[in-house]
Amino acid sequence: MVDVRYDIAFKLYPYEKVAAQEATAQRHPVVIVGGGPIGMACALDLGRKGTPVLVLDDHEGVGQGSRAICFAKRTLEIADRLGAGDAMVDKGVQWNVGKVFHGPDRVFEFNLQPEPGHKRPAFINLQQPYFEKFLVDAVRDAQAQGAPIEIRGQNAVTAMERHGDFVTLEIDTPDGPYTLEADWLVACDGARSPIRDMMGLSFDGRVFEDNFLIADVKMTADFPTERWFWFEPPFKDSGQSALLHKQPDDIWRIDFQLGWDIDREKELDPANVRARVDAMLGDGVDYELEWTSIYTFQCRRMKEFRHGNVIFAGDSAHQVSPFGARGANSGIQDTDNLAWKLDLVIKGLAPDSLLDSYSAERAHGADENILNSSRATDFLTPKSETSKIFRNAVLYLARQHAFARPLVNSGRLSVPCVYDDMPLNGVDAPGLPEGTRPGASCMDAPLDEGFLLDRLPGKFMIMAINTEAPKITEVDGVPVGTLSLRTESHDPTGALVKRYLGETEKALYLIRPDQHIAARWTRSTAQGVRAALLRAIGKGALQ
């Protein structure tokens, strides 16, 4: 029997018995445990590169509940590369205006007008079930085009055993247990990762003693599409902070910070939830409760995300507070980083040690996210009398004085991590813009036709701007593409110059399959590109 842990929003991969359940254990190159957003993105990325991948999920589809609702630009760019971006952006809600209140008073308002010259907005609000469904839709499209991806629903991993270069998994199904083997196991099985527990690995960090009540309400009321955040809200029993934020389908996310000592069951009683929501929205607002939940959170990560041939990605590897939308967004960046490396290792084109760089780069990203989200949490829930005095002083001053507004922290929205000083980075050339230094993810820019990131399709790319691209189509068997651009004809807005050349006339960039910059030069150099590429796949020494 397979336990049902949650209700399904979309049934996308119903259980089907497969012949392997009756046969001797079959070996798979990659098994992904967990069919959430991170597992599906990983499967999609690997499958589209031609690497066979099997996803095991203990349910038959996407769980209910909006959960993650804020998806950042970098996530949408990765989804574009995976063929799921349009569906997400079409469905998602875009917003720019945020208002911050302290008690009944408005402290200030901000407008996050996106910087022009990017295909995707800074972020969209979209319920997690839609995000996951669009990924599975993209998996189905990829399968139709021959991508070797298989999803098995209601397949629950109950035990694993590690052997030298493979693992054995015991799997429970409605038709009973079976066994399979995997050369590589990717654990995308969430914050309570059973795989992590089976391996006895630690997951240490800081526990925040607070409970947050989420009430998603459906209403057609005339609230603007803005993010409203209250410190010490004025409505009855609303706790220490509250948030109101719009999602698609006339759903509004309402979040109340309840403190530590609460009676969960009592707080989740619909009558009590409604009393809080009524006090917030005011009399006469008609709404339905769509979904409610109480969550607590921790900020923690595993020491290493890679343990031999078992690799952890997403919440199984790291957990942050929800402020700043750094959970799902960072997990998607994990798979973006992992998939191309695992693909090259499986194809024998890169050494196994390349995967250590996944752990190093993404642990660096997790540390950044944990730092940002801990700081936001400390502002939201001051941990001492003095920190509360300062917090309230900031909010008081922010009403009158611009200088205090950047100190107000209700969550810093997720931006992609730059892999500064990481071992795969190659040379940098002086004089080029800082934002596109080695380790950074490429900034988008409008070209004469379409956008730059759509021209970087998930393999190593040489981007030559106003210079001859070296004629390289592969290095040690690793395919390399070329994008040659002339700013006089391909850069209608000047964004390419601003983001990739600065004051310099010409530049050559080597870009990794995850669209992060490997190395760059101010002249064309075939030798430099080869050396940088070898370094970026874990084969090279310093140039």
Place this chain on the structure above:
Amino acid sequence: MTLNLEPNIADPDGFYDELLQAHEGLSKSESDALNARLILVLCNHIGDRDVLRNALTAARKG
């Protein structure tokens, strides 16, 4: 810029008087709030992170 720990305030007695007067009639918690606001205003005016860090260190050493 380095943190100036030499005398820099004209009419020190007059300044000290103004500082105390700003707190006149306030409760302990109101005074605490005023101090916090004053610190934030002054820190922003200084702006230089090295100077601020040195000031924090100097203040903690007492």
